Amino acid sequence: MAAAVTSLIDRAGLDRPRLAKIISRGLDGADDGELYLEYRQAELLAFDNGRLKQATYDTSQGFGLRAVKDEAVGYAHASDVSESAIERAADAVRAVKGGYCGNYAAPPARTNAKLYGEESPLGSPTFEAKARLLEKIDAYARAKDPRVRQVTASLGATWQAVEVVRADGEIYRDVRPLVRIGVSVVVGEGDRQETGSDGYGGREGYEHFLVSDRWQTAVDSAVRQALVNLSSVPAPAGEMDVVLGPGWPGVMLHEAVGHGLEGDFNRKKTSAFAGLMGQQVAAKGVTVVDDGTIALRRGSLSIDDEGTPTNRTVLIEDGVLVGYMQDRQNARLMGMKPTGNGRRESFAHVPMPRMTNTYMLAGGHDPAEILASVKNGIYAVHFGGGQVDITSGKYVFECTEAYRIEDGKVGAPIKGAMLIGNGPTDLRRISMVGNDLALDSGIGTCGKNGQGVPVGVGQPTLRIDRITVGGTGGQ
Numbered sequence: 001m002a003a004a005v006t007s008l009i010d011r012a013g014l015d016r017p018r019l020a021k022i023i024s025r026g027l028d029g030a031d032d033g034e035l036y037l038e039y040r041q042a043e044l045l046a047f048d049n050g051r052l053k054q055a056t057y058d059t060s061q062g063f064g065l066r067a068v069k070d071e072a073v074g075y076a077h078a079s080d081v082s083e084s085a086i087e088r089a090a091d092a093v094r095a096v097k098g099g100y101c102g103n104y105a106a107p108p109a110r111t112n113a114k115l116y117g118e119e120s121p122l123g124s125p126t127f128e129a130k131a132r133l134l135e136k137i138d139a140y141a142r143a144k145d146p147r148v149r150q151v152t153a154s155l156g157a158t159w160q161a162v163e164v165v166r167a168d169g170e171i172y173r174d175v176r177p178l179v180r181i182g183v184s185v186v187v188g189e190g191d192r193q194e195t196g197s198d199g200y201g202g203r204e205g206y207e208h209f210l211v212s213d214r215w216q217t218a219v220d221s222a223v224r225q226a227l228v229n230l231s232s233v234p235a236p237a238g239e240m241d242v243v244l245g246p247g248w249p250g251v252m253l254h255e256a257v258g259h260g261l262e263g264d265f266n267r268k269k270t271s272a273f274a275g276l277m278g279q280q281v282a283a284k285g286v287t288v289v290d291d292g293t294i295a296l297r298r299g300s301l302s303i304d305d306e307g308t309p310t311n312r313t314v315l316i317e318d319g320v321l322v323g324y325m326q327d328r329q330n331a332r333l334m335g336m337k338p339t340g341n342g343r344r345e346s347f348a349h350v351p352m353p354r355m356t357n358t359y360m361l362a363g364g365h366d367p368a369e370i371l372a373s374v375k376n377g378i379y380a381v382h383f384g385g386g387q388v389d390i391t392s393g394k395y396v397f398e399c400t401e402a403y404r405i406e407d408g409k410v411g412a413p414i415k416g417a418m419l420i421g422n423g424p425t426d427l428r429r430i431s432m433v434g435n436d437l438a439l440d441s442g443i444g445t446c447g448k449n450g451q452g453v454p455v456g457v458g459q460p461t462l463r464i465d466r467i468t469v470g471g472t473g474g475q
Contacts, residue, residue, distance in 0.1 A: 007163070008037040008061075008081075008161060008163040008173075009037065009163065009165070009171075011039065012061075012081040014081070014083060014086075015083065019035075019083065019086065022086050022087050022090050023035050023065070023090070023165060023166075024167045025090055026065060026090025026091070026093050026094055026167075027067050027093075027104065027167040028094075028167075029097050029100060029101040029102060030067040030068055030069055030097055030102055030104060031102035031104065031105060031329075032332070033067040033068050033093070033167065034065075034165060034306065035063060035086065035164075035165040035166075036064045036066070036162065036163075036164055036165075036347055037063050037081065037162065037164075037165065037347070038060075038161070038163075039061045039160070040060050040061070040158060040160045040161075040346070041058070041120065041158065041159045041160075042056075042060075042122075042156070042157070042159075043055075043058070043156060043157055044056050044155075044156040045130055045131060045156070046134075046154040047131075047134035047135065047137070047152070047154070048150075048151075048152045049150060050138060050151075052131055052134065055127070055131075060079065060346075061079065061081055062077060062079040062080075062347040062348065063085075063089070063347055064077035064344075064347040064348065064349070065089040065092075066093065066351075067093035067094065067096055067097060069097050069098075069102060070102070071329075071333065072096050073329070073350055074092065074097070075350050076089035076092040076093050077089070104168060105328065107166055107307070108170075108172065108303070108307040108309070108338070109308070109309060111303065111309035113293065113309060115203070115294070115295045115297075115300050115302050116176065116203035116204065116295065116296055116300070117177065117204070117205070118175040118177075119177065119205055120159040121157040121159060121177045121179050121204070121205040121206050122159055124205065124206065125210070130155060133210055133215070134154075134155065136215075137183055137215055138153055140215075140216060140219050141153075141183065141185050144220070145227060147230070148185055148186070148223060149188045149193065150185065150186040151184075151185050151186075152183070152185075153181075153183045153184075154181070154183075155179070155180070155182075155206075156179070156180050157179045157180075158176075158177075159175075159176070160175070161173070161174075161175045161176075162175075162176070162305065164303075164306060164307040166307070170307070172303055172307030174301065174302050174303050176203060176301070177203050177205065178203055178454060179202065179204060179205070179206055179209055180199060180200075180442065180443060181199055181210075181214075182199035182218075182443065183199060183218050183219050183222045184197040184222060185197070185222045185226050186226065187223070187227055189230060192230065194227075194229035194232070195229070196221070196223060196224065196225030196228075197222050197225070197400075198218040198221040198222040198225070198441070199218060199441065199443040200218055200442050200443065201441070202296045202297060202298050202442045203296050203298065203300060225382065225400070225401050228401060228413045229413065231412075231413060232414050233404075233413070233414055233415065234414065234416060235415060235416045235418075235471030236404065236417075236469060237470055237471040238469060239466050239467070240377045240378065240466070240469055241374045241376070241377035241463060241464070241465050242377055242378055242380060242419065242463075242464050242467045243370055243371055243380070243405065243462065243464075244380050244459065244461065245381035245382070246367070246436045246437065246438040246458075246459060246460050246461050247440050247441070247458060248383065248441070248457065249380060249382070249383055250359050250439075250457035250459035251386070251457045252383060252395070253288065253358065253360055254355060254444075254446070254455065255388045255395060256386075256388050256393065256395040256397075256422075256423030256426070257316075257427060258288075258290070258358045259355075260272050260390055260423060260424070261290075261315045261323075262324065262325050262341070262353040262354065262355070263330035263331060263334060263353040264327075264330050264352055264353050266334070270390060270391050271390055272390070272391065272422075273321060273424065276321050277321055277322070277324075278320065278322070279320065280320055281321045282316050283431065284319045285318065285319065285363050285430075286316060286318070286360065286427060286430055286433065287316060287318060287361040288314075288316040288358070288361075289312055289358070290312075290313045290315060290339075290341065290355055290356055290357065291311075291312040291313070291356065291357050291358075291359070292304070292310025292311065292340055292341070292356030292357060293310050293311065293312055294357055294439075294456075297357050297439070297442065297456050298357075298442040298443070298454045298455065299356040299444070299455040299456035300356060300357060301343075301356060303340070304327070304341060304342045304343055305343050306328050306338070306342035306351055308327075308328065308338045308339075309340050310339075310340035310341075310356055311340045313339045315358075316427075319427075324339075324353075325339055325341040325353050325355060326338050326339045327341060327342030327343075327352060327353045328342055328351075340356075341353045341354055344451065345452055345453055349451050354446065354451075354455075355455050356455060357457070357458070358457060358458075359439060359456070359457060359459055360459040360460065360462070361437060361460075362433065362460045363432070363433025363434060363460060364433070364435055365432045365434050365435060365461075366435060367461040369432075370462075370463045371461075372408035372409075373432065373463065374408060374463065375406075375407060376406060377405045378399070378403065378404060378405060378414065379404075380417065380419065381401050382399070382400045382402075383398065383400060384400040385397075385398055386398065388423070393422045393423040393424045393425070394421070394422050394423075395419075395420070395421060395422070396418055398417075398418055399414075399418070399419065401413070402414050414471070416470075417471050418470035419469060420468040420469070420470050426464055429464050430463070430464050431463050431464070431465050433460055433462060434461030434462065435460060436460045437458060437459065439456055439457070439458035440457050442456065444456055
């Protein structure tokens with residue numbers, strides 16, 4: 001592994017002077033571009049229904065060569081990291097330029113930040129120890145309650161080394177560990193069954209995540225959520241006040257607001273926030289940031305996939321739109337600076353503006369005070385899937401754990417609640433922001449244009465006035 005950490009160029013047996021000439025020829029006259037080299041190891045173990053159901057291990061490598069001409073991009077990639085393959089890629093990306101001749105953009109700034117170690121998490125502990133841990137998780141969950149009918153537990157890790165090689169000779173490297181552990185349970189009484197899930201992870205080795213109090217806490221949470229849902233009643237329907245819990249409910253902020261603040265959507269004016277820079281877009285007291293610099297977090301990166309150091313980018317400050325998340329291309333076209341948000345799923349994908357860890361800062365209200373302020377509403381503490389239209393800001397989100405609020409008191413758990421609203425509109429309807437900011441436990445993956453990347457979300461407890469709740473129980 002040391003060779004991969006040191007240099008992917010050398011690992012592939014490439015001649016550096018010849019490689020430099022190939023890249024220079026392919027990107028000659030382009031506005032920007034790079035050769036992106038990647039080496040990745042990944043494993044996944046899944047324990048289901050009392051047995052080890054899946055155990056996979058994969059090694060992959062490849063390159064992507066990109067030439068940027070104004071708004072156009074030429075991109076060629078291959079898993080064959082050889083001089084001849086890169087030469088063919090250079091010929092392919094040259095075609096996008098035609099007779100165009102731009103000025104090659106200045107390289108990204110350097111950073112000494114190291115937000116995680118370079119050690120691979122795949123080597124330790126042994127395969128047998130990982131399998132035994134999943135068996136323990138299964139047994140522990142089943143012993144929690146006789147109503148537990150099924151347990152699914154998984155653990156996975158990746159170790160990714162990347163190298164960004166530019167036509168101006170600059171080279172940027174990063175080595176990224178990532179671990180995720182998840183558990184899902186099904187509980188039942190008679191013919192009724194309900195589910196609950198939890199998980200955690202980050203950019204560390206397994207050792208920090210496999211201690212018993214971590215996985216037991218996740219199992220406890222999954223079983224508790226499932227049992228809560230087992231006693232739930234049909235959700236009410238209609239317009240009402242909604243309190244969102246801290247932490248993972250920030251996924252709604254990520255989807256309904258975060259994507260709309262990515263540079264490409266705003267440059268193309270397909271975002272509901274396009275053209276609103278400097279204007280009040282949220283209630284006062286609402287501040288939203290994207291921060292890729294938090295050590296060991298799932299969404300963090302020392303550098304993005306273009307070589308730019310990640311940043312703590314303030315997007316909305318006290319309700320005013322003050323920033324977008326940018327990659328290099330969209331930042332140049334909009335006359336702005338890159339923010340370290342140029343991300344790609346793998347060497348086979350072009351980079352684009354993507355979130356890292358996106359969250360709302362804490363306010364001054366006690367969570368109990370927020371709940372007590374609601375006469376008739378719901379308290380949503382966990383979300384499942386959702387859909388968002390970036391252009392309009394309209395969203396629909398499924399609550400997987402939620403409760404009725406009546407006269408300021410949290411009441412019965414409810415099932416089938418769907419939050420239906422509009423991100424830009426509902427930002428203005430935030431009337432109370434809690435003092436209990438929490439980030440999620442490290443399980444998020446964000447999809448955009450067919451690409452998935454690890455992300456983090458977070459928020460404090462929030463009160464949002466007058467959200468439409470879809471349910472089956474009536475008011």
